[in-house]
Amino acid sequence: MNVRSSIRRGAVALAASALLVGAMAGPAQAAPTTIHSGRSGGWSGTWAASPHEPTEVFGPSWSTAGFDDHSVRQVVRVSAGGPSVRIRLSNAYGTAPLELTSATIAKSASGAAIKPGTVRKLTFHGRHKAVIGKGGELASDPAWLRVEALDKLTVTLYFKRPTGPATHHAFSSTTSYRTTGDHTRDTAGSAFTETSPSWFYLVGIDVRGLLPRRQVVVAFGDSITDGAVSTPEANNRYPDELAERLVAAGKPRGVLNAGIGGNRVLNDSTCFGERATHRFFRDAIDEPNVGAVIVLEGINDIHAPDAGGFPCFDPPVAVTADQLIAGHRELIRQAHKRGVKAIGATVMPYGGSAFFTERGEAVRDALNAWIRTSGAYDAVVDLDQATRDPANPDQILPAYDGGDHLHPNDAGMAAMAAAVDPTEL
Template sequence: MAEAERGGTRAARPAGWSAGWSTAMQRPSAGFGENWSESGFDRQSLRQVVRLTGGGTTARVRLSNRYGTRPLEVGAASVALAAEGAAVRPGTVRALAFGGAPTVRIPAGGEVWSDAVELRTAAFDPVAVTLHFAGPTGPATFHSQAWTPSYRASGDRTREAGGEGFGDTTQSWYYLADVEVAGEGAYEGAVVAFGDSITDGFGSTPGTDRRYPDALARRLAAEGRPLTVLNAGIGGNLLLHDSPWFGDRALSRFDRDVLDRPGVRAVIVHVGLNDIGFSEVDLPMYKPDVPVSAEELVAGHRGLIRRAHERGIRIIGGTILPFKGSEYHNARAEAKRSAVNAWIRDSGEYDAVADFSAALVSPGDAEELHPAFDSGDRKHPGDAGYRVMAGVVDLAALLCP
C-alpha cells in the first residue's frame, strides 16, 4: 500500500499538468440535505461524476483527507468517461495507482495525487472517479453542495462499467478535490470563480451543470478562448469568518483553492453576502452571528487583491446581488451591501468589475433580485440568472497579461 503525504499540506504536483476540474473541500457536517460526510463509508464503492472544462490525453486525480481525523485507506480506485447515471463508457475504465501501488493510505490532514493514466478527454466530457473503501473511513472530507449526483454501492465496483448496484445517491462530492490533465488538447490557462453559494450554483437545476462558472466556460469555448474554468465556491462561505458548516473563511482558503491551482491567470471574486446576512439573523445554522461592517469587508477584499497581485494573477470583483425579501435583508444589511458594491465599482482596486448586481436587479426595486432571474428564495439566481452572470464577465479582462 502506498503512503500519502503527511502533515496536512497539499501533495506536490509534478510540472506539466493543467487543471481540468476542481472543487473546494469542507469539514464533515450535516449541511443542507442528505449527505454521507458524517457517517463516511465502509466496504463500499463511491462513484462521482464531474465535468471537465479542459481535456487532454492523460489524467490524474487528487484525493484529500484534509479534514479527516484518522488515516483514510483507499482499497482501489479508477477513472473513466461517464455515461448515463452511474454507468461509464465501456472500454474507458482505467485503474488508478498511487506511487505504483493499487491502494493508498492517506494520513489525517494529508492529500495524494494518483499516478498518471492514459485517458483521452475533451472539454466538457463527464468523467467518473470510483473509489473503494474496504473498511470504515470515519467522517469524510467533502464538498457539500455539488448539485450533481454521486453514487454508492456495496463491494468493490471500481472496474465495473455498469451502474447496477449504485442505488444510493447524494448531491455532494467526497475526497475528490482535483482532476488534472496533460497532453494534446490540454489548456494552458485557467480562471477560478471564487465565492459562496451563488458561485457554487445553489438554485441551478441539479445534474445539468448550469452554474454561472459552467455558463462562463461554455461562453469561453464558443468564442475560441482556451481557458479552463474552475469553481471554488462553497455554499454559505464567509469572507471573514470560518464556519463548521460553510467552510474555512475565504481569506484563509484563497491560496489553496485559487492561487495554488495550475495555470491560473485570473480569479473572479463574489463574496460578502453571507458576512452581511449571517450577522442579521438569529439561527444556529448561520453561526457565527458576529457583526460585520462594510469597512471590514472592504479590508477583506483588499487582502484578496493583494495576494492575487503578488502571484501575478488578475482579479475581478463581482458586485453583491440584491437580496430584498430574503431572511437576510433589512435596512442595515442593505446599507452594507450598497457601500461594498460602490467600493467594488468605483475604487479601481480590482483589475476589472463584473457588475452582477446591476445585471440582475429588478427594474422596479433596486434592492430586489429580478423575478425572471430568481430561483425562488429572493437571493439565489436560477439557471437564467446564472447565464446572465456569465455574460457580464469581460472575457478580455481574463486574458490580459
C-alpha cells in the same frame, strides 16, 4: 438508503432561511501527504470542488460516518481537455490517515454507468493503493485518457477499511452513488443503489499538455457560485455557463468552481467552510495553472446577524463595509503575491429575501461602490448590474430569481456568465 432527497430538502429549507443562500500497506506507514498543486508543472485544472467539514445540518449525510467497504462513484463535467488526466483527493478534515484501496476514472455514460473501453485504473506513486495523511492532499499518477472540453467523467473510489468522517462538498447539484464492495471497474451502474447530492474526497481533476500558461480561471465564492438552486444534473452553475461560452468561442480554458454554500469572507463556519481569507490559497490561487480568480463573496457576512440564530452562522457578527473591504484587500494581496489576476464581482441584490435589512443593504452598496471605483481589483464584473431589476435595483430581476430573492435560477446563472468579459481573463 437514498439521502439525496433529504439533503436537497435541507438545502432548500436553508435557502428559504439563512442561506437563501504511497501508497502504503496501512495507516501506520503513512506520513501526511500534501502537494502544492499550483506548483506542479504541465498540469491545468479542469474541474474542482472546495472541501469542507462533515456535517448533517441539512439531513443524513455519508460524510459524518464515512465509508467502510464501500465504492463511491462521482460524476463531474470538466471544462477543458487534454491527452492525459489525474485526480486530486483531500483528507483536509479527516480525523486519521485515509486509506484508499483502489480508484478508477472513466467517461460517463448515464447515471452510475460508465462507457466500456474508457476505464482507467488509477495509481499513486506507481501503486494502486494509497494513504493520504490527516490534513493532506494527494494527486494520482497521469492516466492516459483523452479528455475533451465539457466531457463528463466518472471517478470511483473504493475504501476497504473504515475511513472515519469524510472530507466532502455538500451541494454538488449532481448525484453521487455508493455500493458495498469493490465495484471500481463496473461499467454498469446497477450495483450503485444508494445516492447522495454531495462529493466526497474528490477536490480536483487536472489535464495535461494543451493549455497555455496561466489559462485557468477560478470562480471563488459562496452558494451563488456553488449553483445552489440551479437545476440538478444540468451543469447550469455560472462557472459551467462561462466554460460553455469559452468553448463556443473556440477558446476553451479551465474554469474551476470554488464556491461553498454559506461561505463568508471574515468568519469560519462548521457547516459552510473556513472563511474566504483562510481558504483562498488552497481553493483558488494554488490550483494548477491558474491565471485569474473571480471573487464573489460578502452576502453571507452581510446578512448573518439577521439569520435568526441559525447555528451555521455562529458567530452572527454584524460586519461593516470597511471590514469587508479589508477582507477583499487581503484576497487581492494573496492573488498578487502569486502573480494571479484578481477580478472583483459586485455583490448581487437580495431585496425581498427573508433577512433583508436596510443596514445590510447599506453595507452591500458601500462594498459594491468600492469594488467598482477603488481600482484595487485588476478588473470588475458588475454582477449587481447584470442581475438587478431596473424598476427596483435592490432586488434581483424576477426572470432571474430562483425563488428566494437571493439565488439566481438557470437564466440568472447564464446572465452572470454573460457579464464576464473573456478578454479580462
